[in-house]
Amino acid sequence: EVQVVESGGGLVQTGGSLTLSCVASGFNFDEDAIAWFRQAPGKEREGFSCISSIDGTTYYIDSVKGRFTISSDDAKNTIYNAKATIYLHMNNLKPEDTAVYYCATARGYYCSTSEPPSLWDMDYWGKGTPVTVSS
Numbered sequence: 001e002v003q004v005v006e007s008g009g010g011l012v013q014t015g016g017s018l019t020l021s022c023v024a025s026g027f028n029f030d031e032d033a034i035a036w037f038r039q040a041p042g043k044e045r046e047g048f049s050c051i052s053s054i055d056g057t058t059y060y061i062d063s064v065k066g067r068f069t070i071s072s073d074d075a076k077n078t079i080y081n082a083k084a085t086i087y088l089h090m091n092n093l094k095p096e097d098t099a100v101y102y103c104a105t106a107r108g109y110y111c112s113t114s115e116p117p118s119l120w121d122m123d124y125w126g127k128g129t130p131v132t133v134s135s
Contacts, residue, residue, distance in 0.1 A: 004126040016093050020088040036104075049068060098133050101131055
């Protein structure tokens with residue numbers, strides 16, 4: 001069973017930094033990419049970054065490019081018990097970054113370099129971790 005758990009959210013001032021973590025277990029990071037989404041109050045959930053270990057592909061939407069960095073630390077216990085930790089390092093945070101941040105994946109999901117992750121492609125979601133950026 002695939003499980004996805006996010007952590008690291010909190011309150012930060014404008015211009016500050018925060019690092020979120022996403023632990024995905026029961027999951028083969030060699031085959032399936034992981035994506036980050038966020039949902040601001042009153043807005044739709046948007047995919048803004050993803051990472052694939054197959055070829056090191058990463059993607060960012062323009063509004064976070066240069067400020068956010070996605071990275072991974074994957075370790076295998078057995079071929080049936082794969083686990084990966086995905087980090088989202090967020091710098092120069094802005095009030096418009098305030099949202100609940102979610103990690104998601106799906107069997108066969110690949111991180112595209114030309115378009116943002118789509119929530120319709122995801123099968124497994126975490127419960128989210130809130131980030132509030134005060135002005």
